[in-house]
Amino acid sequence: MSNIDRRTLVRGSLAAMMAGAAFSRAALAQSAEPILLGVSGPLTGPNAQYGAQWKQGFDLALDEIHAAGGINGRKLAYQFEDSQSDPRQSVAIAQKFVSDPRIVMELGDFSSPASMAASPIYQRGGLVQFGFTNSHPDFTKGGDFMWSTSVSQADEQPLLASYAVRRLGLKKLAVLHLNTDWGRTSRDHFVKAAKEYGAEIAVTEGYIAEERDFRSTLVRVRDASPDGLILISYYSDGALIARQARQVGLKQTICAASSVYSPKFLELGGEAVEHVHLGTRYFPEDPRPEVKKFIAGFKVKYNGQEPDAFNAYSYDAMNMAAAVVKIGGTDRRAIRDAFAKVKDVSSVIYGQATFDVESRRVKGAMNAELVVRKGQFALWDGKPT
Amino acid sequence: MSSWLDYTINGLIVGNVYALVAVGLALIFGVSRLINFAQGSIYLVGAYIGWVAVVRLHTPLPLTIIVVAAATAVVGLIIERFGLRPLQNSVRIAPLLATIGISFVLDQLVMLTFSPNPRALPSQLPDVRFQLGGGTIGPLDLLIAGVGLTSALLLFVFLRYTKLGWAVRATAQDRDAAMQMGVDVNRVNQAVFGIAAALGGVSGMLVGMYYNQIDTAMSLQATLKGVVAEVVGGAGNVPGAVIGSLLLGLVESYGVAVFGTSYRNLFAFLLLVVVLVLRPNGLFASARQAPPEPLTGTFIAPSRPVRIPRWALLVAAAAFAVLPFFPVSSYVLQTLINAWLLGMLALSLTLVAGTIGQVSLGHAALLAIGAYTSALLSLTLAVPVGLAVIGGGLMSAALGTLLISPSFRLRGHYVSIATLAIGEIVSLVILNWESVTRGPIGISGIPPLSLFGHDLISPLSVYWFSFAVMLVLALVQGRLLGSHLGRSFRAIRDDDIAARAYGLSLNRYKSLAFIFGGFAAGVSGGIAAHLYSYINHETFNTQQSILALTVVILGGLGNVVGAIVGSVALVGLPELFRIAAEYRILIYGIVLLLLVRFRPQGLLGTI
Numbered sequence: 001m002s003n004i005d006r007r008t009l010v011r012g013s014l015a016a017m018m019a020g021a022a023f024s025r026a027a028l029a030q031s032a033e034p035i036l037l038g039v040s041g042p043l044t045g046p047n048a049q050y051g052a053q054w055k056q057g058f059d060l061a062l063d064e065i066h067a068a069g070g071i072n073g074r075k076l077a078y079q080f081e082d083s084q085s086d087p088r089q090s091v092a093i094a095q096k097f098v099s100d101p102r103i104v105m106e107l108g109d110f111s112s113p114a115s116m117a118a119s120p121i122y123q124r125g126g127l128v129q130f131g132f133t134n135s136h137p138d139f140t141k142g143g144d145f146m147w148s149t150s151v152s153q154a155d156e157q158p159l160l161a162s163y164a165v166r167r168l169g170l171k172k173l174a175v176l177h178l179n180t181d182w183g184r185t186s187r188d189h190f191v192k193a194a195k196e197y198g199a200e201i202a203v204t205e206g207y208i209a210e211e212r213d214f215r216s217t218l219v220r221v222r223d224a225s226p227d228g229l230i231l232i233s234y235y236s237d238g239a240l241i242a243r244q245a246r247q248v249g250l251k252q253t254i255c256a257a258s259s260v261y262s263p264k265f266l267e268l269g270g271e272a273v274e275h276v277h278l279g280t281r282y283f284p285e286d287p288r289p290e291v292k293k294f295i296a297g298f299k300v301k302y303n304g305q306e307p308d309a310f311n312a313y314s315y316d317a318m319n320m321a322a323a324v325v326k327i328g329g330t331d332r333r334a335i336r337d338a339f340a341k342v343k344d345v346s347s348v349i350y351g352q353a354t355f356d357v358e359s360r361r362v363k364g365a366m367n368a369e370l371v372v373r374k375g376q377f378a379l380w381d382g383k384p385t
Numbered sequence: 386m387s388s389w390l391d392y393t394i395n396g397l398i399v400g401n402v403y404a405l406v407a408v409g410l411a412l413i414f415g416v417s418r419l420i421n422f423a424q425g426s427i428y429l430v431g432a433y434i435g436w437v438a439v440v441r442l443h444t445p446l447p448l449t450i451i452v453v454a455a456a457t458a459v460v461g462l463i464i465e466r467f468g469l470r471p472l473q474n475s476v477r478i479a480p481l482l483a484t485i486g487i488s489f490v491l492d493q494l495v496m497l498t499f500s501p502n503p504r505a506l507p508s509q510l511p512d513v514r515f516q517l518g519g520g521t522i523g524p525l526d527l528l529i530a531g532v533g534l535t536s537a538l539l540l541f542v543f544l545r546y547t548k549l550g551w552a553v554r555a556t557a558q559d560r561d562a563a564m565q566m567g568v569d570v571n572r573v574n575q576a577v578f579g580i581a582a583a584l585g586g587v588s589g590m591l592v593g594m595y596y597n598q599i600d601t602a603m604s605l606q607a608t609l610k611g612v613v614a615e616v617v618g619g620a621g622n623v624p625g626a627v628i629g630s631l632l633l634g635l636v637e638s639y640g641v642a643v644f645g646t647s648y649r650n651l652f653a654f655l656l657l658v659v660v661l662v663l664r665p666n667g668l669f670a671s672a673r674q675a676p677p678e679p680l681t682g683t684f685i686a687p688s689r690p691v692r693i694p695r696w697a698l699l700v701a702a703a704a705f706a707v708l709p710f711f712p713v714s715s716y717v718l719q720t721l722i723n724a725w726l727l728g729m730l731a732l733s734l735t736l737v738a739g740t741i742g743q744v745s746l747g748h749a750a751l752l753a754i755g756a757y758t759s760a761l762l763s764l765t766l767a768v769p770v771g772l773a774v775i776g777g778g779l780m781s782a783a784l785g786t787l788l789i790s791p792s793f794r795l796r797g798h799y800v801s802i803a804t805l806a807i808g809e810i811v812s813l814v815i816l817n818w819e820s821v822t823r824g825p826i827g828i829s830g831i832p833p834l835s836l837f838g839h840d841l842i843s844p845l846s847v848y849w850f851s852f853a854v855m856l857v858l859a860l861v862q863g864r865l866l867g868s869h870l871g872r873s874f875r876a877i878r879d880d881d882i883a884a885r886a887y888g889l890s891l892n893r894y895k896s897l898a899f900i901f902g903g904f905a906a907g908v909s910g911g912i913a914a915h916l917y918s919y920i921n922h923e924t925f926n927t928q929q930s931i932l933a934l935t936v937v938i939l940g941g942l943g944n945v946v947g948a949i950v951g952s953v954a955l956v957g958l959p960e961l962f963r964i965a966a967e968y969r970i971l972i973y974g975i976v977l978l979l980l981v982r983f984r985p986q987g988l989l990g991t992i
Contacts, residue, residue: 087924215398248520249521
């Protein structure tokens with residue numbers, strides 16, 4: 001008896017879903033309505049922290065866009081759907097966005113499996129998928145509706161290798177990397193560049209994202225007797241490795257990828273991350289006006305909190321989206337074409353961002369060589385550590 | 386040579402950390418024969434309460450420990466009283482599902498309160514380091530070891546020499562007999578949950594201090610490693626859990642030493658499978674110990690299934706078949722496609738878990754095998770997609786059955802743990818076997834579904850295709866259940882000794898069930914691969930296995946229609962709750978708990 005009730009409940013709710021979808025289709029976008037972007041990303045689940053950081057960057061950018069008069073007088077807004085970075089949910093969200101006429105383009109998802117599983121739907125549905133953290137080399141090969149401002153690792157890693165080998169003079173390196181598509185691609189580009197610059201790779205170790213204990217890995221590193229450690233990590237695992245490296249008595253120079261650039265890296269790493277070198281795309285005292293505006297605005301909006309790399313990516317992405325919509329209007333195809341047209345969009349990561357139409361990515365990320373001094377990120381003064 | 390000393394020390398240090406969780410799990414398992422999936426969440430809660438105490442209230446360490454222990458003990462008592470006690474007379478599997486629901490709710494509450502950003506939890510001990518081998522250890526290492534060993538010792542004494550301890554052991558051995566002897570079983574359970582939760586909370590806090598880092602993702606990992614360590618030591622055996630943890634730490638450390646970091650967890654789970662196969666009761670169970678599971682199949686209690694008239698099923702099937710003719714959005718269709726794909730997985734699991742009683746927690750591995758086989762067949766050998774998907778199903782049936790066959794001699798919870806380990810092993814092999822699977826880079830550019838040369842691209846055609854495949858599998862399975870074979874399956878589930886006495890070959894029937902189930906799951910994975918166009922080792926993860934099990938229990942074990950209804954519900958509900966944004970998984974957890982509470986035998990009942 002009560003089962004039938006529940007079955008009806010399920011059916012009923014499905015019907016409600018359909019009705020809702022039909023309703024949104026009927027409600028045509030009016031000019032007073034904001035221009036709506038779809039965002040597919042993790043708000044719950046193991047990657048939830050990155051979704052929360054995205055929001056901060058988006059909201060700051062939107063405040064500035066609206067203060068400057070919006071998009072030809074209209075406001076810009078986004079609808080954030082939680083995918084948990086799970087491909088099953090990201091494909092459903094993709095269909096939801098594609099069949100919702102109010103959505104003019106999509107941003108995200110976070111992880112490669114979730115993003116690239118949804119790509120065929122966006123491509124066939126003719127809705128731009130703007131993956132601003134998707135460094136997977138095949139992401140933009142999904143079709144001409146896939147665009148990315150994510151820094152290509154083919155660009156970033158040679159910069160890091162140059163910092164470690166040419167500037168810091170390290171000759172024999174141990175590379176620790178996250179064993180994900182990002183970490184693996186990065187490692188390969190790094191190793192190639194470092195060898196070109198004349199360094200020897202003593203050992204490379206890939207670890208899974210959930211790993212917390214690195215002591216045994218560090219014994220392997222010690223036995224390879226490198227003169228420098230390279231961390232291709234995010235801030236939380238990077239901080240763990242640095243701490244444990246110092247605990248097991250490794251005193252070598254540590255050089256990390258830009259993804260550790262976050263106040264959390266300093267907080268979680270404590271004294272152990274002192275003198276860690278890192279290449280980044282921008283830094284606190286950066287004289288560039290767009291960076292000054294970003295950091296100052298962020299601190300005001302979020303109670304003095306320092307922005308990190310993921311905040312910068314999402315801030316840039318929203319500004320890029322605004323620039324594209326300004327040219328392309330609200331037509332989905334025109335928006336795709338507008339990506340090829342936008343020029344020199346002010347960007348924290350690139351200074352000025354222009355898409356390479358061939359690869360649908362942006363080249364020429366800015367580069368700054370930082371080091372942690374007295375618990376703060378500072379521009380490297382050229383002194384050895 | 387000195388490196389080996391370092392690897393040994395490091396293994397013991399991390400084993401020490403695992404022991405804290407394993408002891409709590411062992412205690413609860415010892416009394417209520419329940420793998421408490423919420424233990425990792427209590428560990429998480431403890432870590433965050435510790436953070437509040439240390440960073441906000443500036444409590445000294447002894448007081449911090451007391452605060453955390455007291456607060457998490459209360460959480461444990463609440464879980465016992467309101468989450469588990471109402472279920473004590475229902476199916477044995479209901480509490481398991483309840484702990485999964487509770488862990489969702491607790492994890493989400495912590496995430497909503499504290500934001501998902503990781504936080505630093507500073508250690509309150511002086512920062513002195515002692516040289517040991519090539520590395521150093523700090524006072525926190527000693528404190529963790531001290532807490533682990535002391536609590537194991539105290540528990541051992543408590544269980545052996547106190548009256549309440551006797552009551553605990555009596556309850557563990559035979560709940561009904563203990564009740565007849567006047568033991569207040571509820572009080573015993575309460576005591577055990579309180580102690581285990583306090584221990585879990587304190588360990589979360591100490592481990593957080595150890596790494597100077599706490600975040601909301603730490604809960605599942607803690608549970609996984611804790612379960613492995615506990616089972617290696619002998620489920621329910623408290624000192625065994627400590628030794629099992631140290632052993633686990635050592636095996637991982639030596640694995641890293643010999644093969645490299647990316648093989649680390651592979652060794653942890655291989656250890657588990659080997660121990661389960663050779664010594665199913667764990668390394669330290671005495672030969673005379675009573676079997677850890679009841680002899681006859683009370684793990685899955687029979688219930689009266691809801692009879693659905695044939696015409697109603699026909700109407701429902703017809704309604705879903707013609708649904709795309711109505712003005713429904715592609716989003717609804719895509720959501721239902723997901724439900725049909727999950728439905729195939731659930732059919733597979735409801736057969737092996739419900740009908741023949743092998744509750745698998747590693748079913749996503751079958752998806753992964755099917756997906757990789759189908760993707761690689763179509764990409765590298767240019768096999769037509771339709772055939773490649775079938776190939777994926779066959780490979781999943783063959784390889785899955787082969788991998789699971791060593792665990793055929795296991796019972797009840799042990800099957801679940803063995804399959805959990807096998808699932809992790811498959812995922813790690815995919816990650817490391819780069820020449821075939823392309824490792825973490827994954828496989829991209831998988832061609833879309835196609836049938837007889839026609840690409841199935843529109844949501845409409847994929848919808849019909851997946852619905853038809855699921856329907857065929859469901860019909861075949863329905864026939865199977867009504868046949869002689871189905872009755873043999875259920876006989877094995879309900880009483881394997883009696884079934885054997887009647888001359889049924891258990892291994893052969895279990896293999897048959899896994900072959901059929903593996904095929905259905907493999908086909909589901911294959912279709913998903915072509916739908917997504919990109920897969921890597923993270924696409925089919927542990928969460929999917931847990932979801933599949935939830936579907937099956939929710940629908941009613943062994944119940945074909947139930948599996949499908951459950952899939953539609955569990956794919957549909959989180960989508961319906963989208964409006965709630967960050968709160969949706971919390972709501973989902975609560976709904977799950979309510980369903981388990983009021984309908985533990987599943988919506989449609991066990992067949």
